[in-house]
Amino acid sequence: MTSSAQTATLRLNCRDAKGIVYNVSKFIFERGGNIIDAQQHTEELHNRFFMRVYFDRASMAVTKKELRDDLEKLAVEFDMQAEWSFSDERRRMAVMVSKYDHCLYDLLLRHQYGEINADIALIVSNHPDLEDVAAQFRVPFVHVLVDAARREEAEKRTLELLRQHYIDFVVLARYMQVLSPLMVESFRNRIINVHHGFLPAFKGAKPYHQAYERGVKLIGATSHYVTEELDAGPIIAQETVPVKHTHSVAELIAMGRDIEKKVLAAAVKAHAEDRIMVYHRRTIVFE
Numbered sequence: 001m002t003s004s005a006q007t008a009t010l011r012l013n014c015r016d017a018k019g020i021v022y023n024v025s026k027f028i029f030e031r032g033g034n035i036i037d038a039q040q041h042t043e044e045l046h047n048r049f050f051m052r053v054y055f056d057r058a059s060m061a062v063t064k065k066e067l068r069d070d071l072e073k074l075a076v077e078f079d080m081q082a083e084w085s086f087s088d089e090r091r092r093m094a095v096m097v098s099k100y101d102h103c104l105y106d107l108l109l110r111h112q113y114g115e116i117n118a119d120i121a122l123i124v125s126n127h128p129d130l131e132d133v134a135a136q137f138r139v140p141f142v143h144v145l146v147d148a149a150r151r152e153e154a155e156k157r158t159l160e161l162l163r164q165h166y167i168d169f170v171v172l173a174r175y176m177q178v179l180s181p182l183m184v185e186s187f188r189n190r191i192i193n194v195h196h197g198f199l200p201a202f203k204g205a206k207p208y209h210q211a212y213e214r215g216v217k218l219i220g221a222t223s224h225y226v227t228e229e230l231d232a233g234p235i236i237a238q239e240t241v242p243v244k245h246t247h248s249v250a251e252l253i254a255m256g257r258d259i260e261k262k263v264l265a266a267a268v269k270a271h272a273e274d275r276i277m278v279y280h281r282r283t284i285v286f287e
Contacts, residue, residue: 005088006058007036009274010071012082016042016049020078024053027074031067032060039286043279050277052286057086085274091168092121093272096158096175099129103173103194106261107268108137115265118272122165124158126177140165146177155180162187171268172226174260181228189278191226192236192271194264196256208252211243219243219252221259223267225278234283236267236276 010028014020021040028035034056041050062070068084075082093116097104104123111120123134126146134141142161146154159182162170169190184191196207197220204210211219220240227233239259243252270276275286 006056007087008033008055008057008067009085009087010053010055010082011051011085011274011277012075012080013048013050013277013279014078014080016047017078020049020051023074023078024051027071028053028055031062031070033057034059041284041286043284046279048279050279050284052275052277087117091118091272092166093118093169093171093268094122094124094162094165094167095120095171095173096124097130097173098125098176099127100174100176101130101133102257103261103264104130104133106265107171107173108133108139110265110269112137116269116272118168118268121167122161124161126154126175152180155183159183159186169271171264173264178230179226184226184228189225189234190271192264192267193224193226193231193233194260194267195222195224195231196260197222208256209249212247212249212252215245217243219256219259221256221263223263225283234278234281236270236283236285237263239263 010024012024021038025035025038035053036056037054039052042048043050064084064086071082071084074080095104095107107116108120110116120137120139123130123139123141125141125143128143131141131143144154144157144161169192170187172191172193174194179191208219218240220238222235223237224231224235225233239262241255241259243255247255270285277284
């Protein structure tokens with residue numbers, strides 16, 4: 001059985017051409033690697049080829065630097081965008097949250113059970129309410145007050161905290177604040193949000209009340225990367241559940257909480273396992 005500490009993942013994309021799969025497989029084989037899983041996808045609209053290779057590197061005689069250097073030559077040949085990740089370089093994630101605790105609890109429990117391939121290194125909140133939750137799971141918690149007068153100051157403080165804790169990616173677990181372009185740019189395609197709707201959907205306050213009033217037959221949730229355009233980033237995961245006219249607003253809210261947890265967790269796991277590739281305004285999410 002392969003130890004996860006001796007594996008690596010290669011993600012790449014380039015114009016579709018003959019021989020890419022062969023050359024990538026040969027590249028890994030010649031350096032002593034053993035491919036465990038390989039998936040590929042061709043985007044016909046732009047003739048773009050995407051590939052994710054997960055392999056055992058326990059018997060490889062080359063260093064990580066040598067792997068990266070050698071890959072540059074292959075990348076030049078196919079005009080390829082490629083990146084490595086190594087399982088012994090475990091990512092550090094921060095969770096940002098306001099007062100709703102359901103997504104936070106779910107992520108903390110999944111992390112405790114070993115379901116998330118990253119470490120929850122920090123919790124940042126614009127309210128002090130959930131400090132006890134962080135304490136239960138022994139995760140550092142910092143309250144950063146956000147108000148109209150000190151919004152820029154608060155975000156700079158948050159960015160500094162993320163740097164101090166060596167954070168690789170950020171999860172917004174129902175964090176009820178809009179991030180500035182500076183924050184988004186600092187963590188481009190590394191901030192994951194969950195939206196209480198199957199985008200596009202009811203916007204503004206009380207979405208479940210709006211859904212109830214309109215007599216909807218489906219409710220859902222969407223997890224996506226954050227961009228400067230509100231709730232319009234590349235979508236990672238979505239889910240819906242059927243509802244009936246007999247469901248009350250309270251029941252819709254309860255059902256919505258469950259979907260939000262599941263969708264956010266699916267997105268976080270996919271990101272932590274290097275299964276996502278962003279291309280233009282959409283994502284390719286490998287299984």
